[in-house]
Amino acid sequence: MKGMLWNPWHGCHKCSEGCLNCYVYYLDGKRDKDASVITRSKTNFDLPIKKDRSGNYKVGTGCELATCFTSDFFIEEADDWRGEAWDIIRARRDVTFLICTKRINRMSDCLPVDWGDGYDNVKIAVSCENQKRADERLPFLLDVPAKNKNVFVAPILEYVYLDKYLASGQISSVSVGGESYANARVCDFEWIKKIKLSCDKYGVKFDFHQTGSNFLMNGKQYKIKHRDEYGQAKKGSLYLNSLTDNR
Numbered sequence: 001m002k003g004m005l006w007n008p009w010h011g012c013h014k015c016s017e018g019c020l021n022c023y024v025y026y027l028d029g030k031r032d033k034d035a036s037v038i039t040r041s042k043t044n045f046d047l048p049i050k051k052d053r054s055g056n057y058k059v060g061t062g063c064e065l066a067t068c069f070t071s072d073f074f075i076e077e078a079d080d081w082r083g084e085a086w087d088i089i090r091a092r093r094d095v096t097f098l099i100c101t102k103r104i105n106r107m108s109d110c111l112p113v114d115w116g117d118g119y120d121n122v123k124i125a126v127s128c129e130n131q132k133r134a135d136e137r138l139p140f141l142l143d144v145p146a147k148n149k150n151v152f153v154a155p156i157l158e159y160v161y162l163d164k165y166l167a168s169g170q171i172s173s174v175s176v177g178g179e180s181y182a183n184a185r186v187c188d189f190e191w192i193k194k195i196k197l198s199c200d201k202y203g204v205k206f207d208f209h210q211t212g213s214n215f216l217m218n219g220k221q222y223k224i225k226h227r228d229e230y231g232q233a234k235k236g237s238l239y240l241n242s243l244t245d246n247r
Helices: 023-030 082-091 104-110 131-143 189-202 226-245
Strands: 004-006 064-067 096-101 122-127 148-153 171-177 205-210 214-217 220-223
Touching: 096 148, 104 122, 104 131, 122 131, 131 148, 171 189, 189 205, 189 214, 189 226, 205 226
Parallel strands: 004 064, 064 096, 096 122, 122 148, 148 171, 171 205
Antiparallel strands: 214 220
């Protein structure tokens, strides 16, 4: 089933280099909204357990919900709401919740009492945009209890060496993407290729999810409209796969 978004709260604080041109700040700015103010959703906090007039869940069985992608699930301001969110996640064991965070250092202090070694329906992903943040955050990811651990190198700002983390056997997937919208920093396809080769080496699933708006490939720079970033990344993925197949 096609993925959906669930944003039980909105807003975030910039905390590292990847946040400079944050898409949430960019889009909120176009609406004269302050993205640094964290607010609980008035209409969609309980989205996963909402039902239609026939009594069926609006979010169907098998759906993957990208969770809190306009905030951070482990941000401090949400500490009073997170327990309710865990209750909702627990109630929908038939739905997968993808939680991506830059605040993985807080995760252990924010888990429900019955978490154990993780819920089967929760994927934890850590976002790391450069080597500094990868080396800062990924050791926390390896240490936390979770059934499904993932890495988002996004927005990628440089080549990030992941081998020592992939070699742990704990990482399920790596997803890489460039930066979007105005003032986007360059996403170099050479970085993407190197990370793909590392994933192949350790048998880790790889996804190139978007080129970003400022894409460098074979020495040529491309300005790509946001609506085309995903399609171009798919073409890039086909090219990457052909390189792998012909090695």
